[in-house]
Amino acid sequence: MKIEKAKDLGLCFGVRRAIKLLKEAVNRYGELETLGPLAHNHLLVDALTNLGVKPINHLDQVQGGILAITTHGASPAVLSEIKAHHIHIIDTTCPIVHKAQNTAKELAEAGFDVIVFGEAEHSEVQGLLGWTGDKGLAARNIKQLDSSGKSLSYLGIISQTTQTRSAFIEFARQLMTMVEPKIEEMRLVNTLCQVTQRQQEAAMRLALKSQLMVVIGGGNSANTKRLVEICSPLVETHLVETADEVDNSWLFGKQHVGITAGASTPDEAVEELVAKLKFS
Numbered sequence: 249m250k251i252e253k254a255k256d257l258g259l260c261f262g263v264r265r266a267i268k269l270l271k272e273a274v275n276r277y278g279e280l281e282t283l284g285p286l287a288h289n290h291l292l293v294d295a296l297t298n299l300g301v302k303p304i305n306h307l308d309q310v311q312g313g314i315l316a317i318t319t320h321g322a323s324p325a326v327l328s329e330i331k332a333h334h335i336h337i338i339d340t341t342c343p344i345v346h347k348a349q350n351t352a353k354e355l356a357e358a359g360f361d362v363i364v365f366g367e368a369e370h371s372e373v374q375g376l377l378g379w380t381g382d383k384g385l386a387a388r389n390i391k392q393l394d395s396s397g398k399s400l401s402y403l404g405i406i407s408q409t410t411q412t413r414s415a416f417i418e419f420a421r422q423l424m425t426m427v428e429p430k431i432e433e434m435r436l437v438n439t440l441c442q443v444t445q446r447q448q449e450a451a452m453r454l455a456l457k458s459q460l461m462v463v464i465g466g467g468n469s470a471n472t473k474r475l476v477e478i479c480s481p482l483v484e485t486h487l488v489e490t491a492d493e494v495d496n497s498w499l500f501g502k503q504h505v506g507i508t509a510g511a512s513t514p515d516e517a518v519e520e521l522v523a524k525l526k527f528s
Protein backbone atom coordinates (compact mmCIF):
# COMPACT_ATOMS: atom_id res chain seq x y z
CA MET A 249 0.00 0.00 0.00
CA LYS A 250 1.39 3.40 -1.01
CA ILE A 251 1.13 6.15 1.62
CA GLU A 252 1.53 9.63 0.19
CA LYS A 253 1.55 12.98 1.98
CA ALA A 254 0.10 16.04 0.23
CA LYS A 255 2.82 18.31 -1.18
CA ASP A 256 1.73 21.12 1.17
CA LEU A 257 0.29 20.20 4.55
CA GLY A 258 0.42 20.80 8.26
CA LEU A 259 1.79 23.48 10.53
CA CYS A 260 1.73 26.84 8.73
CA PHE A 261 4.16 29.73 9.15
CA GLY A 262 1.59 31.72 11.17
CA VAL A 263 1.26 29.02 13.84
CA ARG A 264 5.02 28.28 13.85
CA ARG A 265 5.68 32.00 14.36
CA ALA A 266 3.16 32.13 17.23
CA ILE A 267 4.74 29.11 18.95
CA LYS A 268 8.17 30.76 18.67
CA LEU A 269 6.85 34.03 20.16
CA LEU A 270 5.18 32.17 23.04
CA LYS A 271 8.29 30.13 23.83
CA GLU A 272 10.37 33.31 23.89
CA ALA A 273 7.80 34.96 26.17
CA VAL A 274 7.77 31.99 28.58
CA ASN A 275 11.56 32.07 28.76
CA ARG A 276 11.46 35.76 29.52
CA TYR A 277 8.42 36.13 31.80
CA GLY A 278 7.56 32.63 33.03
CA GLU A 279 4.02 31.18 32.78
CA LEU A 280 1.45 33.09 30.74
CA GLU A 281 -2.07 32.76 29.37
CA THR A 282 -3.60 32.91 25.90
CA LEU A 283 -7.04 34.35 25.22
CA GLY A 284 -8.61 31.22 23.73
CA PRO A 285 -6.52 28.31 22.42
CA LEU A 286 -3.53 29.32 20.27
CA ALA A 287 -5.02 27.29 17.43
CA HIS A 288 -7.80 24.73 17.21
CA ASN A 289 -5.72 21.63 17.85
CA HIS A 290 -5.69 20.03 21.29
CA LEU A 291 -2.30 18.29 20.78
CA LEU A 292 -0.71 21.66 20.15
CA VAL A 293 -2.57 23.32 23.03
CA ASP A 294 -1.61 20.48 25.42
CA ALA A 295 2.07 20.74 24.40
CA LEU A 296 2.01 24.51 25.06
CA THR A 297 0.21 24.03 28.40
CA ASN A 298 3.07 21.74 29.46
CA LEU A 299 5.48 24.58 28.67
CA GLY A 300 3.48 27.02 30.84
CA VAL A 301 1.18 28.58 28.20
CA LYS A 302 -2.41 28.08 29.35
CA PRO A 303 -5.56 29.03 27.44
CA ILE A 304 -8.35 30.95 29.15
CA ASN A 305 -11.76 31.66 27.63
CA HIS A 306 -12.64 35.07 29.07
CA LEU A 307 -10.76 38.14 30.23
CA ASP A 308 -12.18 37.76 33.74
CA GLN A 309 -10.22 34.49 34.05
CA VAL A 310 -6.84 36.20 33.67
CA GLN A 311 -4.60 35.23 36.59
CA GLY A 312 -1.25 36.77 35.66
CA GLY A 313 -0.09 40.06 34.20
CA ILE A 314 0.68 38.75 30.71
CA LEU A 315 -1.82 37.66 28.10
CA ALA A 316 -1.18 36.43 24.57
CA ILE A 317 -3.49 37.15 21.65
CA THR A 318 -3.71 34.06 19.45
CA THR A 319 -3.07 33.65 15.71
CA HIS A 320 -6.77 34.41 15.12
CA GLY A 321 -6.39 37.97 16.40
CA ALA A 322 -8.75 40.07 18.53
CA SER A 323 -11.08 43.04 18.13
CA PRO A 324 -10.01 46.57 19.14
CA ALA A 325 -12.57 46.46 21.99
CA VAL A 326 -10.92 43.36 23.47
CA LEU A 327 -7.44 44.87 23.08
CA SER A 328 -8.61 48.07 24.82
CA GLU A 329 -10.13 46.11 27.69
CA ILE A 330 -6.88 44.18 28.21
CA LYS A 331 -4.89 47.42 28.22
CA ALA A 332 -7.36 49.01 30.66
CA HIS A 333 -6.49 46.22 33.11
CA HIS A 334 -2.75 47.02 32.65
CA ILE A 335 -2.10 43.54 31.32
CA HIS A 336 0.95 43.16 29.08
CA ILE A 337 0.01 41.79 25.65
CA ILE A 338 2.03 39.29 23.60
CA ASP A 339 0.48 39.62 20.16
CA THR A 340 0.80 36.44 18.03
CA THR A 341 -1.88 37.47 15.54
CA CYS A 342 -0.90 35.95 12.19
CA PRO A 343 0.30 38.70 9.80
CA ILE A 344 -2.24 37.46 7.22
CA VAL A 345 -5.09 37.88 9.73
CA HIS A 346 -3.69 41.26 10.67
CA LYS A 347 -3.83 42.34 7.02
CA ALA A 348 -7.47 41.19 6.81
CA GLN A 349 -8.25 43.22 9.97
CA ASN A 350 -6.73 46.34 8.37
CA THR A 351 -8.80 45.76 5.25
CA ALA A 352 -12.00 45.41 7.34
CA LYS A 353 -11.19 48.66 9.16
CA GLU A 354 -10.36 50.59 5.99
CA LEU A 355 -13.55 49.48 4.22
CA ALA A 356 -15.69 50.44 7.22
CA GLU A 357 -13.97 53.82 7.54
CA ALA A 358 -14.60 54.42 3.84
CA GLY A 359 -18.35 54.00 4.51
CA PHE A 360 -18.90 50.45 3.25
CA ASP A 361 -20.99 47.80 4.97
CA VAL A 362 -18.50 44.96 5.35
CA ILE A 363 -19.57 41.39 4.69
CA VAL A 364 -17.18 38.79 6.09
CA PHE A 365 -17.60 35.45 4.33
CA GLY A 366 -17.03 32.99 7.17
CA GLU A 367 -18.25 31.32 10.33
CA ALA A 368 -19.78 34.02 12.54
CA GLU A 369 -18.85 32.28 15.78
CA HIS A 370 -15.18 31.72 14.84
CA SER A 371 -12.73 33.82 16.85
CA GLU A 372 -10.97 35.18 13.74
CA VAL A 373 -14.31 36.33 12.30
CA GLN A 374 -15.36 37.86 15.64
CA GLY A 375 -12.12 39.83 15.59
CA LEU A 376 -12.61 40.96 11.98
CA LEU A 377 -16.14 42.14 12.75
CA GLY A 378 -14.79 44.13 15.66
CA TRP A 379 -12.51 46.09 13.30
CA THR A 380 -15.56 47.17 11.25
CA GLY A 381 -17.22 48.97 14.19
CA ASP A 382 -20.95 48.44 13.69
CA LYS A 383 -20.65 48.04 9.93
CA GLY A 384 -19.81 44.35 9.73
CA LEU A 385 -21.81 41.18 9.17
CA ALA A 386 -20.61 37.59 8.90
CA ALA A 387 -22.27 34.97 6.73
CA ARG A 388 -21.48 31.75 4.88
CA ASN A 389 -24.75 31.92 2.97
CA ILE A 390 -26.37 34.98 1.38
CA LYS A 391 -29.75 33.97 2.88
CA GLN A 392 -28.26 34.97 6.25
CA LEU A 393 -28.11 38.57 4.93
CA ASP A 394 -31.81 38.85 4.06
CA SER A 395 -32.79 40.23 7.45
CA SER A 396 -29.62 42.22 8.09
CA GLY A 397 -31.35 45.61 8.12
CA LYS A 398 -28.38 47.12 6.31
CA SER A 399 -28.80 49.06 3.06
CA LEU A 400 -25.99 47.10 1.33
CA SER A 401 -25.73 49.80 -1.35
CA TYR A 402 -22.05 50.41 -0.51
CA LEU A 403 -20.65 46.96 0.03
CA GLY A 404 -17.23 45.64 0.97
CA ILE A 405 -16.66 41.87 0.83
CA ILE A 406 -13.80 40.04 2.51
CA SER A 407 -13.29 36.45 3.65
CA GLN A 408 -12.23 34.59 6.76
CA THR A 409 -8.66 33.69 5.81
CA THR A 410 -9.16 29.92 5.77
CA GLN A 411 -12.23 29.61 3.54
CA THR A 412 -11.88 27.97 0.11
CA ARG A 413 -11.40 30.17 -2.94
CA SER A 414 -14.25 28.49 -4.87
CA ALA A 415 -16.74 29.00 -2.02
CA PHE A 416 -15.71 32.66 -1.64
CA ILE A 417 -16.14 33.30 -5.37
CA GLU A 418 -19.55 31.61 -5.41
CA PHE A 419 -20.69 33.57 -2.32
CA ALA A 420 -19.59 36.85 -3.94
CA ARG A 421 -21.34 35.93 -7.20
CA GLN A 422 -24.63 35.21 -5.43
CA LEU A 423 -24.29 38.33 -3.31
CA MET A 424 -23.70 40.47 -6.38
CA THR A 425 -26.85 39.07 -7.98
CA MET A 426 -28.85 39.74 -4.79
CA VAL A 427 -27.78 43.36 -4.31
CA GLU A 428 -27.44 44.34 -8.00
CA PRO A 429 -30.71 46.38 -8.13
CA LYS A 430 -29.62 48.72 -5.31
CA ILE A 431 -25.82 48.62 -5.38
CA GLU A 432 -23.89 51.90 -5.75
CA GLU A 433 -20.40 50.58 -5.18
CA MET A 434 -18.92 47.23 -4.31
CA ARG A 435 -15.35 46.36 -3.32
CA LEU A 436 -14.18 42.77 -3.01
CA VAL A 437 -10.81 42.22 -1.36
CA ASN A 438 -9.13 38.82 -1.44
CA THR A 439 -8.18 38.20 2.20
CA LEU A 440 -7.76 34.44 1.79
CA CYS A 441 -4.60 32.90 3.23
CA GLN A 442 -2.37 31.73 0.37
CA VAL A 443 -0.77 29.10 2.63
CA THR A 444 -4.20 27.57 3.21
CA GLN A 445 -5.00 27.82 -0.51
CA ARG A 446 -1.84 25.88 -1.41
CA GLN A 447 -2.70 23.19 1.15
CA GLN A 448 -6.25 22.93 -0.20
CA GLU A 449 -5.02 22.61 -3.81
CA ALA A 450 -2.44 19.97 -2.81
CA ALA A 451 -5.13 18.02 -0.93
CA MET A 452 -7.42 18.11 -3.96
CA ARG A 453 -4.67 16.87 -6.31
CA LEU A 454 -3.83 14.02 -3.97
CA ALA A 455 -7.50 13.10 -3.39
CA LEU A 456 -7.98 12.77 -7.16
CA LYS A 457 -5.38 9.97 -7.40
CA SER A 458 -5.97 8.26 -4.02
CA GLN A 459 -8.47 5.62 -2.93
CA LEU A 460 -8.66 7.01 0.60
CA MET A 461 -7.78 10.36 2.20
CA VAL A 462 -7.00 10.73 5.90
CA VAL A 463 -7.11 14.31 7.16
CA ILE A 464 -5.43 14.87 10.51
CA GLY A 465 -6.28 17.98 12.54
CA GLY A 466 -8.57 19.51 15.12
CA GLY A 467 -12.26 18.72 14.72
CA ASN A 468 -13.10 22.39 15.35
CA SER A 469 -10.29 23.79 13.19
CA ALA A 470 -11.73 25.84 10.30
CA ASN A 471 -8.93 25.05 7.85
CA THR A 472 -9.04 21.34 8.72
CA LYS A 473 -12.80 21.26 8.09
CA ARG A 474 -12.20 22.85 4.65
CA LEU A 475 -9.71 20.07 3.79
CA VAL A 476 -12.36 17.47 4.63
CA GLU A 477 -14.96 19.36 2.55
CA ILE A 478 -12.59 19.44 -0.44
CA CYS A 479 -11.59 15.76 -0.31
CA SER A 480 -14.94 14.17 0.64
CA PRO A 481 -16.72 14.63 -2.73
CA LEU A 482 -13.70 13.14 -4.53
CA VAL A 483 -12.84 10.05 -2.49
CA GLU A 484 -13.57 8.27 0.80
CA THR A 485 -12.24 10.68 3.45
CA HIS A 486 -11.83 10.42 7.22
CA LEU A 487 -10.90 13.09 9.76
CA VAL A 488 -8.78 12.06 12.75
CA GLU A 489 -7.20 14.10 15.52
CA THR A 490 -4.59 11.44 16.34
CA ALA A 491 -3.22 8.35 14.58
CA ASP A 492 -4.95 6.14 17.19
CA GLU A 493 -8.31 7.03 15.66
CA VAL A 494 -7.52 5.27 12.35
CA ASP A 495 -9.84 2.31 11.85
CA ASN A 496 -8.03 -0.53 10.04
CA SER A 497 -11.22 -1.42 8.16
CA TRP A 498 -10.82 1.84 6.17
CA LEU A 499 -7.64 0.43 4.61
CA PHE A 500 -9.12 -2.83 3.35
CA GLY A 501 -8.43 -3.20 -0.40
CA LYS A 502 -6.76 0.25 -0.67
CA GLN A 503 -3.57 0.55 -2.72
CA HIS A 504 -3.01 4.29 -2.44
CA VAL A 505 -3.77 6.31 0.71
CA GLY A 506 -3.34 10.09 0.82
CA ILE A 507 -2.66 12.18 3.92
CA THR A 508 -3.19 15.86 4.53
CA ALA A 509 -3.10 17.88 7.74
CA GLY A 510 -4.60 21.08 9.10
CA ALA A 511 -2.45 24.18 9.57
CA SER A 512 -2.23 23.70 13.35
CA THR A 513 -1.38 19.98 13.32
CA PRO A 514 2.01 19.29 14.95
CA ASP A 515 4.63 17.62 12.71
CA GLU A 516 4.91 14.68 15.14
CA ALA A 517 1.18 13.93 14.78
CA VAL A 518 1.56 13.71 10.98
CA GLU A 519 4.56 11.38 11.27
CA GLU A 520 2.70 9.18 13.77
CA LEU A 521 -0.14 8.89 11.26
CA VAL A 522 2.26 7.91 8.46
CA ALA A 523 3.82 5.23 10.71
CA LYS A 524 0.41 3.94 11.79
CA LEU A 525 -0.79 3.57 8.19
CA LYS A 526 2.47 1.93 7.07
CA PHE A 527 2.28 -0.75 9.74
CA SER A 528 -1.48 -1.40 9.65
Ligand code: SF4
Nearest residue numbers: 260262342344441511
Ligand atom coordinates in the same frame (compact mmCIF):
# COMPACT_ATOMS: atom_id res chain seq x y z
S1 SF4 B 1 -3.62 29.30 8.25
FE1 SF4 B 1 -2.85 31.12 7.19
S2 SF4 B 1 -3.91 32.82 8.22
FE2 SF4 B 1 -4.09 31.06 9.58
S3 SF4 B 1 -2.35 31.20 10.97
FE3 SF4 B 1 -1.70 29.90 9.26
S4 SF4 B 1 -0.68 31.29 7.81
FE4 SF4 B 1 -1.92 32.53 9.23
